[in-house]
Amino acid sequence: MTEDSLAARIARHIRATGPLSVAAYMTMALHDREAGYYARHSPIGAAGDFVTAPEVSQIFGELIGLWCADLWDRMGRPARITLAELGPGRGTLAGDLLRAAAALPPFRCALDLVLVEASPVLRRVQQQRLAAARPRWVEHFEELPPGPLLLVANEFFDALPIRQFVRGRAHWAERRVGLDPAGNLVFIAGPEDPAIDLLVPAALRTAGCGAVAEICPPALALTAALGRRLTEAPGAALIVDYGYFPSALGPTLRALRQHRPVPVLAAPGTADLSAHVDFAALAEAARAAGAASFGPVPQGRFLQALGAELRLAALAAGATPTQRRDLASGLERLLDPREMGTLFKALALVSPGLPAPPGFAEEGSPR
Numbered sequence: 001m002t003e004d005s006l007a008a009r010i011a012r013h014i015r016a017t018g019p020l021s022v023a024a025y026m027t028m029a030l031h032d033r034e035a036g037y038y039a040r041h042s043p044i045g046a047a048g049d050f051v052t053a054p055e056v057s058q059i060f061g062e063l064i065g066l067w068c069a070d071l072w073d074r075m076g077r078p079a080r081i082t083l084a085e086l087g088p089g090r091g092t093l094a095g096d097l098l099r100a101a102a103a104l105p106p107f108r109c110a111l112d113l114v115l116v117e118a119s120p121v122l123r124r125v126q127q128q129r130l131a132a133a134r135p136r137w138v139e140h141f142e143e144l145p146p147g148p149l150l151l152v153a154n155e156f157f158d159a160l161p162i163r164q165f166v167r168g169r170a171h172w173a174e175r176r177v178g179l180d181p182a183g184n185l186v187f188i189a190g191p192e193d194p195a196i197d198l199l200v201p202a203a204l205r206t207a208g209c210g211a212v213a214e215i216c217p218p219a220l221a222l223t224a225a226l227g228r229r230l231t232e233a234p235g236a237a238l239i240v241d242y243g244y245f246p247s248a249l250g251p252t253l254r255a256l257r258q259h260r261p262v263p264v265l266a267a268p269g270t271a272d273l274s275a276h277v278d279f280a281a282l283a284e285a286a287r288a289a290g291a292a293s294f295g296p297v298p299q300g301r302f303l304q305a306l307g308a309e310l311r312l313a314a315l316a317a318g319a320t321p322t323q324r325r326d327l328a329s330g331l332e333r334l335l336d337p338r339e340m341g342t343l344f345k346a347l348a349l350v351s352p353g354l355p356a357p358p359g360f361a362e363e364g365s366p367r
């Protein structure tokens with residue numbers, strides 16, 4: 001550990017002010033302006049630390065583009081609509097989405113692209129990739145312009161800071177990041193506290209001693225704000241991520257470096273940190289604010305319902321044999337339950353009164 005490493009700075013901070021919540025640790029490790037993971041790395045792709053669905057197959061973004069077009073149509077074809085993406089990564093999803101949207105010129109012309117991105121490194125990549133669409137960048141969801149909204153977020157919510165709680169003998173306690181006698185970062189349990197019981201999702205509260213539960217306050221705040229917005233102007237949001245439904249016990253926080261798991265507290269700033277998304281909690285926060293929610297449905301089923309195989313056949317018709325193989329294996333990876341087909345899920349949040357969006361028709365009436 002060099003003296004000015006992020007780990008050393010976090011250790012100094014802990015010595016000065018006491019152990020950190022897991023959320024505070026995640027925030028420093030991911031977003032520290034100098035040494036945070038997203039401040040320095042271009043994490044996505046074969047050369048990075050993890051691969052995401054839009055990087056695996058262009059069909060992913062194209063189908064989401066058609067999904068958005070359908071929602072725009074159901075909203076009564078507003079002349080201008082904000083197309084917002086949370087955490088656009090390398091801009092691949094937005095690029096594929098906009099290419100598919102171009103098949104419907106009145107829809108494409110109505111779109112104002114706004115990207116919510118924290119990483120200066122990835123903003124530069126998006127700038128190059130999406131220059132023709134003249135995007136605007138904002139740092140927070142709250143800065144999006146008012147009015148009709150289409151919002152997409154793929155593998156965004158898993159990157160938001162979580163708090164972890166451990167069930168003790170009588171009550172829950174918050175898990176914290178502290179120091180061992182040698183000065184290394186370690187997890188420690190804070191004091192048991194009846195007030196913390198109330199922070200644990202009700203469905204998990206009665207778990208036995210030693211159980212770990214997670215909540216993601218910024219995700220709940222964001223979906224609540226999104227839910228409110230959807231009651232003020234017509235809109236729809238598609239959230240795709242890996243996670244569970246219904247709420248389940250953890251711990252799920254993990255660190256990835258070069259596609260391999262590494263210890264969460266080793267070398268903060270040099271590995272991606274993410275945690276399972278609690279889809280039940282997101283849907284509930286949006287519904288409590290007045291929006292309708294559909295799903296989540298497994299990603300494989302969602303993409304199939306949107307016509308993934310038809311799109312593959314159309315692309316394959318004009319492709320070389322090698323391209324055809326790559327197209328088929330890419331899509332297979334997104335659909336296969338043993339790969340991304342089931343762990344990844346799609347959740348739709350829409351303005352009250354809008355019908356079930358494509359891919360969610362079998363999910364019943366709004367809940």
Ligand code: SAH
Pocket residue numbers: 038044052053054055086087088089090093116117118119122139153154155156159160
């Ligand atoms: N959606 C992309 C990238 C997923 S990685 C894809 O599917 O390939 C997570 C993305 O969210 C990155 O672009 C990262 O920089 C961004 N991000 C993470 N935390 C953020 C925050 N708090 N605010 C804004 N963007 C954030």
